[in-house]
Amino acid sequence: MNNNLNQDNTDSCAPEKKSGRFRGQIISLLILAPVLLAVMVAATGLGSVNVPFGHTLGIISSRLLFFLDFGNPSWTEPQAVIIFDVRLPRVVMAALCGAALAMAGAVYQGLFRNPLADPYLIGVSQGGAFGAVLAIFLPVNWNAFSVWMIPAFAFSGALLVTFLVYRISRTGNVLPATTLILAGIALGAFFSAGVSYIISISGTKIGSMVLWLMGSFNNAMWNEVRVTFPIVLAGLFVLILFGRSLNVMQLGDDQAKQLGLNVERDKKILLAVSTVIVAAAVSFVGIIGFVGIIIPHAVRLLWGPDYRFLLPLSVLLGAIFMVATDIAARVLFAPAEIPVGVITAACGAPFFLYLLRKKIKSIF
């Protein structure tokens, strides 16, 4: 009798667990991808000049698929310019940034095995901010380069500081996570001091500096997108390949090695690639906080901790979230626009507190 009961217990839930193990995640991926496209189209249509959804779709598809004949357009030329040349690059940039930040956040949290890690943990933001503020401050007439000066400085600053942090914390061939974090905090503080100093002596330029620091998609045009798009996309593809490695890394360096992982090599690749995509995003739009922390945790809560799905789901959810917050930034107090960083922080801080209230242990 007792034996029979045991038999039933062991057999009942075994086989179907295998085949459908990731069904939920796969379905979610397939749903979220079109949702992202829909949100992006909606975001393009919304704004101070309202363009009907159908027209928006028509304008975008006719411009992207210019070789097809769509017949007589039912929209006006100014509408087309607003949609395609003003709003669409901004929306694409928002999606790219959201994807890059969420991805980097997920990767850093996995890499450092720390639920509070965010993409700015090891000095990207401070370095970027320092570079940007410096570029604005320098009393040089850059003329032709002026558009590119701030992003170029920010990008180099971000990479430089991260590289310094990396060099300082590396001992031999090993890269201890705690040293990396501490070096990141120390150097970050140093460069923050630099930022504060430059701001304090900058006089009239203070406005544009603060705006950059708060982060905004205001200046995103096709030229900027053309630079960010390939970097971020390539980075995302590389990082998604490392899902299995990140899973095993959760066991700690030693056990990961014992399970056949080339830990130090994978760490370096993950660090370098995620830093580059964050720097690419940050240098054009400024520092946008909380996305990199909220999104991976939300994905974890909804779909579990397996990095092979956590990473792509974070990318999609991050992009959707960023585009949505950008809509809010433009529409909430229209015609005035609030910096998108304000909205992400407003959403992020309560979520952060919620994470703290809930035991970290049960969610990470």
Added chain:
Amino acid sequence: MNEYEINLKEVSLAYGNTEVVHRVSFGIKRGVFAGLVGPNGSGKSTIIKSLSRILEPVYGQISLRGQNIKNMKQKDLARLLAVVPQNAVVPSLFSAFEIVLMGRNPHKGFLSYEDEKDMSIVRDAMEKTDTWRFRDRRIHELSGGEIQSVVIARALTQDTDIIVLDEPTAALDVARQIEILNFLRGHCKERNKTIIAAIHDLNLAAHYCDRMILLKKGDVFMNDAPSKVITNENLSEVYGSGSYVYPHPLSGLPAVLPMVEGIFHSQEVIANLSDCAPSGLWLFWYLFRRALPRAIDQRLSAFIYAYFRAESP
């Protein structure tokens, strides 16, 4: 050419500038259950770490199947040797099943997903270690002993010919200790696997190991069969006084009892027996056995041991 499955040649290991293991050499043949014993700080865990290349030797070389592990790829090493660490860190959100599944990592490519074969290997390992019943529980809901079993299941899932364990039974109760060690010994003998385990409990080590490597302050003090290693002389030399060896009443194998100064019932008993004997019923049994001629005593113990073995499942 090299008959040893695991071979250490003059291996020195150090943490920073502190050398912990000094020019240690020993070999373990295929299909042998070897125990690494010694007091705290004698270098057991350090040697275990060096076998999986977490700690590189500062001198000498370690070879597995005649191949220097220094020249092996991490992945190839993980296909040959699995490790059960002492206090395994396990990420709390993963289920027991997912942790065990990670043991398939060295056999999987960059992007490949686990197939039916991996699943059945995992299930097999989890059923053998009695962890299948809580496969879907989050790992942080499990007890220390259960986590230990999960990690052992993961090592089995790695499907290696060598398994290295660091204190595999430290967190377990007596029944579980015996269950796990029985299983490991069976696994070792039936499938001709090589197992090396750092074991604190000399009694358990003596009963399960084919060979014991007794370490003393980073040197191999002795490397022999348990009955040769576990003697009063050796133990007092390595551990200092505080333990007493006598033949296990059932198995006849050496067993170790704590010997604490000043906590004897009476000094006379010790004086009479010339050494310390267990009290009560065991004392009677012990005296009875001592009275028998050695040959008969051995027959008796073999019979009793076989009888109890047959009884247990």
